[in-house]
């Protein structure tokens with residue numbers, strides 16, 4: 034298996050080189066040259082596997098023996114051994130037509146742990162084995178940063194710098210990132226929004242001299258291994274729903290922002306998993322929902338909502354979908370991305386829009402939808418949704434048919450977003466590891482939205 038760029042200007046790479054490259058050197062995103070297809074017989078065999086065994090089966094199709102099987106097993110077991118639930122990502126039945134897959138049983142109580150626990154182990158393995166210097170640079174709207182820091186804190190040979198939007202993450206997210214006092218961690222709190230942070234890190238990765246000089250490595254979903262690790266739970270979810278749903282079609286509703294999570298679902302479907310509808314659930318930052326409804330992809334005005342981790346206008350992984358949508362024509366992808374840069378939008382023909390609507394359903398939840406879903410599911414099912422999952426539930430209610438079964442991905446634990454839970458006049462008890470954060474000192478550097486200042490901070494950090 035080789036990996037290529039969506040923009041076609043990178044020589045095909047192996048798995049490890051793809052992980053190390055992060056953002057493709059031509060500014061695109063790395064993707065597998067060919068997506069492996071799993072036969073129905075194999076899917077049947079996979080359907081009873083444990084989470085770790087399923088992970089190993091899927092990864093075996095992508096890593097080309099670049100990591101010996103025994104080592105990969107050890108990395109996976111160590112990663113998922115840190116989860117508080119033996120099933121890693123358990124599925125709960127809410128009603129006859131609704132299941133919730135809880136992706137928040139990892140160390141930082143959000144779905145990012147699923148891929149980032151593994152990435153932390155993988156980077157550490159690469160550093161030990163090859164003596165690679167790993168300088169991680171990432172941007173976060175709150176969850177990726179916390180999970181990435183947790184995945185590598187204190188690990189030898191690794192330094193991590195995370196940019197988050199100042200004052201725009203929840204209190205618990207801020208504490209999870211900034212109470213870590215290991216010397217290999219730097220938190221930059223940027224006066225701007227997540228899109229500003231993501232743009233700055235993409236600019237730094239695109240500066241190949243800087244990237245090479247400081248050995249920059251990515252933990253955001255620009256890194257293909259993040260996408261791959263997230264496909265595992267789509268298989269796992271589908272198999273659990275299939276156990277119960279009989280002949281009914283299985284939909285999956287995904288709270289979406291940077292399009293990484295749902296792109297993993299798209300990849301699983303391309304691999305042969307018969308997911309019926311993939312439902313994109315957004316908040317009021319609804320660029321993806323507008324795209325599916327109208328065929329126009331145009332960043333709008335940034336809004337602060339009750340689901341702050343999805344307050345994203347520029348959905349990074351949209352480019353990966355574009356590549357497959359444009360029948361793997363990298364020149365066309367470059368064209369479309371240039372158009373987005375110069376004209377501020379991409380507009381599809383009616384025929385292309387119909388194609389998109391066959392790939393995805395979508396719903397943009399308003400702030401009111403979000404709070405109403407939290408209140409309704411607490412009252413009717415005694416289940417407390419976090420505000421991102423609540424957007425997923427609102428989308429399930431709009432897009433899933435009466436004869437279908439839907440699994441909504443619960444992307445975070447409600448304790449991370451008590452600000453929104455309080456607005457619903459609901460009291461919750463915090464899990465002990467979250468409660469403990471409130472009495473710990475914080476470490477962060479607040480900076481202006483200024484690329485030169487980020488460079489100064491990074492140079493000082495990486496060379497000390």
Ligand SMILES: Cc1ncc(COP(=O)(O)O)c(C=O)c1O
Nearest residue numbers: 176289290291292293294342444
């Ligand atoms: C809790 C939560 N839900 C949903 C999302 C959206 O996921 P994605 O960016 O992969 O679309 C994020 C982060 O983006 C998140 O932190």
Ligand SMILES: N[C@@H](CCOP(=O)(O)O)C(=O)O
Nearest residue numbers: 173174175176177253254293
């Ligand atoms: N919601 C994310 C945004 C970054 O997304 P990523 O999947 O590209 O890392 C966050 O919590 O930071």
